[in-house]
Structures are given as C-alpha cells and as structure tokens.
Amino acid sequence: MKLLKNLLKSPMFVIGASLFFGTILVALFAPLFYSVTLDRVGEQYAAPGAGHLLGTDNLGRDYISLLIMGLRSSLYVGFLAGIIATAVGTLLGIYGGFKGGWIDDLLNMLTNLFIVIPSFVVLILISASFKDGRSLTLIGLIIGATTWTWSARAVRAQSSALKSRDHIWLARINGDGTLAILVKHILPYLLSYVFMVFILQIASGILSEAAISMIGLGPLDTQSLGVILNDAKSNGALGDGVWWAFIPSTVLITMIVFALYLINTSMEGVFNPRLRK
Amino acid sequence: MSEPTFEVDHLSLHYLTRFGEKIHAVTDVSFEMKQGEILGIAGESGCGKSTLVNGLMGLFIPPLHPTSGDVKVGGESLMNRTPQDIREHVLSRKVSMIPQGAFNALNPTRKVKDIAADVIVAHEKGDRKKAYDRLGERFELFFGAEAKRILNAYPVQLTAGERQRSVIGISTLLNPEMVIADEPTSALDVSTQKIVIKMIFDLLDAGIFKSMIFITHELPLLRHVADNIAIMYAGEFVEKGTAEQIVFSPKHPYTKALMGAMLSAEPGQKSRKPVAIEGAPPSLAEAIVGCRFAARCPVARPECRQNKQELRMFADRLVRCDYAE
Amino acid sequence: MPSETPIFSARDVVRVFGSGKKLVRAVDGVSFDIADGEIVSIVGGSGCGKSVLAKIMLGLYKPTSGQFLYEGHEITDQRDHWNEVQAVFQDPFSCFNQFFTIRAQLKAAFHILKDKPSKSEIDDRVDAGLLAVNVAPKDIEGKYPFELSGGQMQRMLLARIFALRPKVLIADEPTSMVDACVRANILDYLMKLKVELSMTIVFVTHDIGLAYYVSDRLFIMHEGKIVDAGTPDDVILKPTSPVTVRLLDDIPEIHKEWIKR
C-alpha cells in the first residue's frame, strides 16, 4: 500500500527494523555458526581473549554462548508477553470500543483499575509465589497478563472513534453482521495501530523480564539477559571492574529496545495523521 | 479622497515543495482598497484564497515564498521583512486576521480575557492591568452586559457564535487598518451568521477597523456583505467589480457558472435549473498556457488555449476573458 | 401506480439520548406521512434532530416512544428493511472503507438483497449504476477511495443506489461537503432516481435552497419538532411558525433585503 512505501522511505524505520531483525537473525542462527556450550572454557571471570572472545563468567563459562542463549530467551519472553498483552488488550479494546454502552464502561473501568496498580508489584508477588519451577514461559505469561492494560486503553480509544464513521453505517445497511464489521471495517483501520502497540509490548516484555530477573525472581530453567546481569550483580562483578560481565548484555538490551522505539516512532509519524483524519 | 489604505500590486506567490516543485498558488493579483470598503473574494476550494491571505499579511514562511509584486498597508510595504518585524509591527496593528473555524481558534485552557490581554501586551508597553480595563471597554461595545461573563469564560463554556464574536473582538483590539476574514461564518448556522455579520458592520461603521477582505464561496452572502467582489480561479482574479455587477450581470464564463450553480429558496427560482461545471481546476505545478478555465469553459474557443488572457476593462468591470459578452 | 399505503407514517415519534440531567430529546413528538414516489425534504439547523429522524427511518435507531411504520408495519427486521430502504450519507470520504477497492464495495452492497442476483448480474448492475452517474467503469477499475475527489466519491454513493435500485432513499446531507458547481450534478442524479425508478426520496439538509428546488413537500424542524410542513411555495411564501419566518429571514438571498446598513 502507499503507506508502506512512505514507511520504507523514513530512515528511522529502516535503521530500527534492520537493527531489530538483525538481532532476531543472530538469535536464531548463531548456534549454527558458533558452538554454544555451557561448560567451563577458562578461568573464573577470565578477561576476553583467545577461546572466549568476550571472557568468562564466575563459573568460567563462555560469555558469547551465554549471551546468545540470553538473547534467545529475552526475545522469546518479549514476543510471548507482547503477543498475550496485545491480543488481550486488542480484543477488550475493540469489543468495548465498538459495543459501547455499559459493556464499554465496565471494560474501561477494569482497564483503568488495573493500569494504575503497578504491574511490577503484581509481577513480584506472582513470581515470588511460584517458588520452584519459575520457567521462562511462566514469566512471559505473567508479564503478558499484567501489561495488557496499555493496549486495551489505546485500542479502545481508536475503535470507539471509528465507530461513528459513516463507513460503519454503510456496512450495516449492506447487511454486514457485527463480526463482519469488526473484521472487515474496524480491524484494517486498527492494524497499523495494533502493530505499533505490539512493538511497544515486546519492548516492555524484554524490560520486565530483565527487571524481574535483576531482583532474583527470574527464570530458573535458562539463561536470559536479565539473569546474566543479575549474576554479574550478585557476584560483585561490578565492584571488581569485570566489565564484560554486564556491559555486553546491557548493550544488547538497550539496542533491542532502541530499535523497537525507532520502529514505533517512525510508524507514528506515517500512520497517525491519516488515522486522525 | 483619502489615499488607499491597502494596495496590492501584481502580487505573485509560490510554494517550494520538498521535492523542488514550484507551485504558483497566486499569480498577478492587484487591487486597491479605500477606507470603509469591504472586498469580497469568492472561488472554489483550492483556488488560492488561503495562500493569498498569508501573502496579504506579509507571512512569507517557507514553503510559501513571494515571486514578485508588492503589498502596502497605509503606504508601508510588507515585502522582504523579517518574521519578527512583521509580528511586532504589522500583525494585529496594521493587518489582522479572522480565521475560519472559530470554535477551536481560542486556546481551550485560557480565559478569553487573558488571550485578549496577551495581544495588547505583545504590541504595546504598559502593564496587563491597564490592558484588562481597555479590552473590557472594547468587549462591552459589542457584547454589552454579556461582556463580563464572556471575558471570564473558557472557550469551551461559550456557544459557537460567542466564540466567533470574541475572535473578531480580539482580532480588532488594536484598531488594525485591514482585517482579513477567511470564511468566518461558514461553520455557523444561519441565524448566528447574521448576528456575526451585523457585528462586523457595526465595528466597521464605528471605525474600529478601516477596511476588510471577506473570503467565502457563498456568493449570496457576499452580495450583502461586500461592496466589491473579486472572483478567483486557479490562483488568478478572473473578474472584479461591484457586488451588483458580479451577482446580477456576471460576464466571465466562470462567474456565470458559479451564479448558475447557485440554489436559492426564492419564489420563481424553482423553474431555474442549476447548471454544474464539469471537471476540476488545473494543477498549478506546471506553467499553464492560455486561459486556465478553458478546459471547463462552456464557450471556450481554440484561441483560448493559446493566448494568455489579460484582465481588461469590459462592461465597467475587470474581466480576464477576451470573448466575454 | 404508487401503492396507497404511505411509505412512512409517524405518530408522536420520540427519541431520547442519555438520561437524568443529561437527557437530550433529539426527536420530540413528530407525526407525518410520506407517500410512495414522493420527494420530501427535512430542513433544519444543526442539532435540530433531522439526522436522528433520518436514522429512525433507516431503522438504525428505534423510537423511544410513539409509532413509526414502514408500509404500514413496524420496522422489526433490519435486514428486510434495508432490502428496500437505502441511504446516502454526508461525508463521502468517510463513507467508504479505504482498504477495499470501490468496485468491491459497490458489489458488497448486494449482500443485503434477499434474492441475491448472480455474480455476472451484479457486475452488470454495478456497471449500469456507474454509467448512470456518468462514470465509465474502467475509470475506477482497481481504484481505492483515497484516489478519488470528494465529488467523485459522492457519485459513487449514488452509483450504489442506482445499482441496488431500492424502493426508498434516505439522503442525509448529500451535498453539504461538495463544491457548489458539482452540487448541481448530484441533484440531477437524485432527480433521475425519481424520474427513472420512481423512487421515494427523503432529503435531510440544512440548505433550504436545495430543499426548495428538489422536493414536493418540505418539513421545517427545530429542537426535535416539525414546526412547518407543506409544499415549498406554501412554506416559503406563507410560513406559519415564527421559527420558519426567522429562518427564511436570516438566509442571505440575492433579491431580498438582509441587513440594513
């Protein structure tokens, strides 16, 4: 469509998209090119050198392998939480916005109630109660289940604005049922908006995982960028100047989130004026 | 007779778009205005009316650039002056503007009196206290007892008519020489429109401002508001004369078409069949040879497409068509 | 021969929105009859309730109280109703979905007809509808709504009506967003609907000049009530209600005195 062409012209989008998909490619295909292993490859906190280009952690494990595994888990949690939060939010948002009346008020009240309660607190409480068996997927589910309020609020505003447009009236006198109207006449207009919300939800998923891992409630069954940072913190790597324990992981998280924000901001520039017309 | 309060001499304006395209939005516009005169400018949407407005106020902010010509207010030229100079010495003092949609022209989070005071403070020395008294008097002039309520209200608390009249009050606070009204009543319903126009007449008669350019596409309205009317098409004046001449004996084919397309609820009008004009105005990006209306003109001849049409005197008004009769 | 029973008959129809302090009586006790094949205009300023009345006629809103009949019976099944009663809306740009081609949306209109014609017949009727508004089918082939001008889009709405050929058309402010010179075209096509398809048309507009020109009968609406009704000349020359008098007086007409200076 015409709009996608303008999008590809905006430098912000191109940089953001290539950065983000670059990390995804690295996460997916790195194990083919690099032997990812968790066994000892050198001394404790050995500085970057032969055999372990990015040094080793407190157990002498190769940081490149850890970072690759960490990247995969963080992206996995990001996408999982993003999909759940966006799906739940969009469904509630569209249905509430379109239906209107007391259903809309009820859903809106629910959203406004849960958006104020800090999702971070809910995250801690739930993770704390799953003492053992805190897997990556569980963390993704919990993050998704606590951050849907953002997408619900954004999508609801858009869908209730769309409801009064004439093409909805026209669709009804064309004999389209509520479902047909939602899918054919509401969703296409929201698609670009939902995608922008999805991008932000992925970013918040990655950040939340890092946060929850940093306070020791991270996944127990795998590495993640948050777990790496937490290990660096708890083993005092910071104080001993072991920069390779936390700087690479920091750069990775920041780069992913930065790429996502770039995509979102560039899309807002292209799509928003049209949506507001 | 007093020398003209407002002179426009062969003014041409163009837009420089990002892709280096040059769009000649206004070409070779000239007219003079005397004290107390109202000039109506009518035309379809996209004929360059709004561009002309910015030009007449000296607001040449990129991508809008002046190609040639001059605009003088009370003898003082507005050409090649810095935006700050224009802001300080011209806007609100010499030339003022009444925007189209008045219902969101006022800052929603600020009281009417504060916006008005901002205008006075921006242009004249003296404290805000004095400014409030002065604008209080001025608003009482046309709002009477309602003035106090309106001044202390937020725009959201006023009706569309009250908002539009407040905008007119604010735009004419410093007794400008020329007021440019860009479709001031198009969004209002009929009875409110009448009240607003009555207010404009009262202000003009009281000498609060010296002359006005009234822009609208509703010719019946212009018939009652304007002394003279200029019909604009694709960036050019195609006909300019007194209101009666234009409305009752239009000469240029486009003016005739505009009058023909009008519908009025007057007895005996039921049999008169309105005639539409097919097609759309030409794009102003490329240079156009000959008459710009030729493509849509019912009486166009081959010559119309070759030679450029000049504004000439015909039947005691200006017409840009060699074959008008 | 148009049938005897009136197309629309309203008896004290009321429609309210909101509740308690914020109750708005959009339509406040309206009664009228509209005969088959007649063109009626409903004229009024903004907020007089004319659009709400139009939506009641279209069966999109149910009256809060009072009785509104279509061909003698209440509107119970919306789909049946839309089989015979169709509409043209005000803003051509927001009338069409930007994500589907115009032709696809014109064909989608047939989804409402009970005895759905065959695919080829639908295509023929769409082509006929386009030709009826002087648009060659190939001109809009594969085109999306944002690629056309306001005037052309308004014609597409009319092409849809020419293709569907309903019994009744509700035209809600059909010309208010269109330039003066194109407006005359739209009116010609609307008149064509009456002449060629003897369609009953209800106009909703604030432009009394338009109403005066097109309609057999006029209703003047103000704050949810019909304050004046009759043939255009009756209403214009012999207005009964003070509201109509003021309305006519406030409209700037060329030959009439407006504001003394």
Place this chain on the structure above:
Amino acid sequence: MLKQHPTARFILQRAGWYLLTFLVAVTINFFLPRLGTSNPVDIILAKSTGGLSAQAAREKEESYLKEFGLVKLDGHGNILRDTTIRTVKVWDAAKQASVSKPDTLIKPIKASSLDQFFTYVKMSLSGDLGTSFQKYPKKVLDVIVQAVPWTIALQLPTIVFGWIVGNVLGALAAYRRGMFDRVFFPVALLVSSIPFFVFGMLLVYYFAVVLGWFPAMGGYADEIIPSFSFEFFGSVAYHYVLPFFSIFLILAGGQAIGMRSMGIYELGTDYIKYAKWLGIKESRVLIYLFRNAMLPQLTGLALSLGTMIGGALITEMIFSYPGLGMAMLSAIQNNDYPMIQGVTLIITTCVLIANFTVDIMIGFLDPRVKAGLQMGGN
C-alpha cells in the same frame, strides 16, 4: 450540599475511585502470593521450627500462626483449641501393630483463607503488617518506616525534576525543530530505551570503579552514624549523585520524547496558528504549547508511575541504597513473605496516592475537565 460546588464532588469522586482501587490492590496483595503450588507460609513454618524441641517448636509455630492470622482467636487473643478428641495411629513397637491412641496434641483451629483475608485487611488498615521472618521479631512496619524516607528522598525529586526537565526539552525540540531537534531527538530516544537499573550499573562501573569519583554503594559512608550533622548530610549527598542521575537522565529522555510528539501535534492546532497570526509574543506561544501539551503528559506520568517506581527500586538495589528496594531484595532472597507483602502494599499505596494527586492537579489545570463538571458532570 455537593451539588453546588462541583470541585468538591470531583475530588470525592476521584477519592472514592482510588479507595476502590486500593481495596482491589490489597486483595491482590493477599491472594497472589498464595497462588502458587504451596502456601508460602506453611513452607516457612516447617523450616523455621526445625531443630527446636517439640514443645518450643510448637510454641513458635503457634506464635507464627497467630501472627499471620492463620488460626481463630477468641475475644482476648489466645488461640481457640479444637477440643474434639481424635485418635491417631501410633506404631506400638511392643504389639508390632499400629494402635489408635487419643491424640494428646490439641491442634488450633485453622482459619479459612477468607477469615485470613479479613484479618489481613483489618491488620494492614490498622498499620500492622505482621512480623518479618528474616528479622524476627522485628515488625515489617518498622523496617518499612526506616526505608521509606530514603526511597522518597531518592525517587520523588528525581521523578518530579526529571519530568520537568524532560518536558521542557521536549517542548523546545518540538517548537525549534531544526538542528536542535535533529540532534536531541535520537539521543533522547536512545537514552530512554536504556532500563534504569542497567544504566545504574554503567554509571557505577565508569564513575565509581574506573574513575573513582563517586562511591559505588550505600546511602552514606559506613563509618558515619546517621545523625543530623552536617558531615552526615554531606556524605548522603555524595552518595546521592549516581543513583539520582541513573534515574533522572532516562526519565527525562522518555518524557522528552513524549512531549516532543505532543508538542508537534499541538503546533498544528488552530489556536496556536491564530495566536501566531495575532502576533502574540513567541515566548507566550511557547507557554500556550507547553501548558496544553503538558496535560496528556501528566496523565502519562501518572499511569507509568508503577513501572517507573519499579525500575527505580532495582536501581536502589544496584547501589544498595537503604530504601525500599533493598528491603524488597533481602525479603525476596530470604522468602520473607510478610515483608514482601508489606513492601508491595506500601509501593502500591504510594503509586495510588501519586495518581490521585496528579488526577486532582489535572482537574484544576484543565478547564475542560472543570467545565465538564459545571455542565452536569462529565
């Protein structure tokens, strides 16, 4: 009485709403930890009574049960006993068979989870958040009361100051565009995508470890005893610098991005164009822009306070700053449930209070909201 002055009604209405939200928060705060496979309290009871004599173990267990409202109490606070005699199978070595014997151990009656909830709510509302496991017999409330001032001292000024600076820069970027915007925008976007705590680590590493300009840990130098002396405050300020900047810079970056897009949107509005046409001073037009673009930014701030405070808590952990963050970290590490519940409750309460204040501020700042009230409520 309420009908005449709508502002009072507006405040009460919002207060009522936030009270409801608080109740929901308390419910969540109670039920979520009990969500998991085993009830956390039981695990701890088992662990904490290990290694004690049977008698002492039971006493401690019962005192815990009473602490956490797990058992029914009679009027004056001692545990109701289940007096029904039950038999228990005991292996009688002599008869090589299990014999039923009256159970001498009279168990306290367990309170149902609903009763526990009500006692929990009653206790929390009265300020008694139970006793900490880890620092038994210290009350949770005492630990919190000690930690809260530090957290507020760190977070309140950072968030408020960061919000102001961020929005002013954002408004300038929107108004000036040109070079300032082209440089400022990407930097602000990059900064706003770094998580608080990660940025904290970078700052500590560079400024504390490598350059040694600032202390890496703690709220004040260990050897100083907290007192109202000039020396103590000097040390606190010295330790304050890195944590402050690690939150402030990122917060300012995020707010600047938000304000910039709001500012650009406002610039397109009719009332700004009209103000310019009127020749109103540029500084005044910028105030128009900032004042109106600020309102949605305030709502944005209120809504994102939860995540913001969450992130800032972790920054406290990086700097082992003696605030709620550290209290939370040690509670988590030692599965000190009452402490976790207490800290989360306090955080939620602070966020709700902050939201309430911002709501009221918006009510006063935005005449459209107030006007909506005069015309029969929004």
